[in-house]
Amino acid sequence: MDTRLRLIRVDDAATLAAVVTASADHLRPWEPTRSPSYFTEAGQHDVIVQALAAERAGTSVPFVIESVDGELLGRITLSGITRGALQSCAMGYWIRADRVRQGHASRAVRAAAAHAFDVLRLHRVQAETLPENVGSQRALQAAGFTRYGLAPEYLRIAGAWRDHVMFQLLAPTDR
Numbered sequence: 001m002d003t004r005l006r007l008i009r010v011d012d013a014a015t016l017a018a019v020v021t022a023s024a025d026h027l028r029p030w031e032p033t034r035s036p037s038y039f040t041e042a043g044q045h046d047v048i049v050q051a052l053a054a055e056r057a058g059t060s061v062p063f064v065i066e067s068v069d070g071e072l073l074g075r076i077t078l079s080g081i082t083r084g085a086l087q088s089c090a091m092g093y094w095i096r097a098d099r100v101r102q103g104h105a106s107r108a109v110r111a112a113a114a115h116a117f118d119v120l121r122l123h124r125v126q127a128e129t130l131p132e133n134v135g136s137q138r139a140l141q142a143a144g145f146t147r148y149g150l151a152p153e154y155l156r157i158a159g160a161w162r163d164h165v166m167f168q169l170l171a172p173t174d175r
Contacts, residue, residue, distance in 0.1 A: 003107035005063040005076065005115070008052065010066055013045040015072050020044070026097035030133060033159050051077070061115065065095065065108045073099050078116055078125070087123035089116055093095050105139035113143060117171040124171070128154060128164035138166065144170045145169045 019029065021039045037043040054060035061078040076093035091112055095105050109127075116122045127145060129136040137147075145167040153161035 001106045002068045003073065003111070004066055004068060005108060005111045006066065007055070008048055008062045008064050008075070010048050010052070012072065013048055014041045016044040016048070016064075016075075017041045019072055019074075023094075023097040026100070027094055029158055030130060030136075030158055031158070033167050034116060054079070061112075061120070063108075063112060063115075065093070072096070074108070078112055078114045078120070081090070081120065081122070084163050085097065089120070089122055089125055091116075091125050091127040100135065100139065105136065106142040107166070109139055109143040109145070122171065124168055126168045128166055130157065130162055131165055137167070140167045143169065 002063070002118050009143070017040055024034075024039065024170060035043070038047070041171040048062075051060060051062035055062055059079070059081050061081070063076050063078075064072055065074040065076055066072050074093060076091065078089045078091055082090045091109065093105060095108075116125045125145075127140055128151065129140070131150075141147075146166050147165060149166040151164045151166055154164040155162060
């Protein structure tokens with residue numbers, strides 16, 4: 001099954017609400033604590049509206065990950081886009097519980113990184129994972145990311161400040 005990215009749309013709200021609800025137990029250990037409204041269509045609508053506002057401001061590119069037949073598989077976002085001397089962004093992503101370990105994350109990470117380099121013309125993409133999130137680390141490494149450090153108490157995940165393993169990918173030098 002192939003994997004592709006497209007910009008998120010407001011009409012994705014109902015599908016995303018269903019997917020995040022069905023995948024809540026799977027995603028909970030890796031994400032910030034979510035309010036009950038996050039799992040509703042209205043909550044996802046608000047998330048999408050905010051994401052698209054950041055995209056219009058040039059600070060984020062919010063994609064959905066989908067199969068070639070249009071099944072919504074997850075989300076991947078290039079955020080914190082910084083220009084000037086840094087030319088960098090952060091990448092965050094998730095795959096729905098019933099589609100993990102099928103290569104979708106690795107393919108989505110590669111496609112989003114290509115967008116960062118080829119379309120946004122950035123120099124660097126960074127991504128972070130919890131130390132025990134081996135699956136996400138494998139997806140990043142399969143896409144060419146290298147581990148470069150550990151950030152103590154980096155993000156508040158599942159209600160606690162958690163250390164994160166830091167990864168980066170630099171733009172190809174032949175462009």
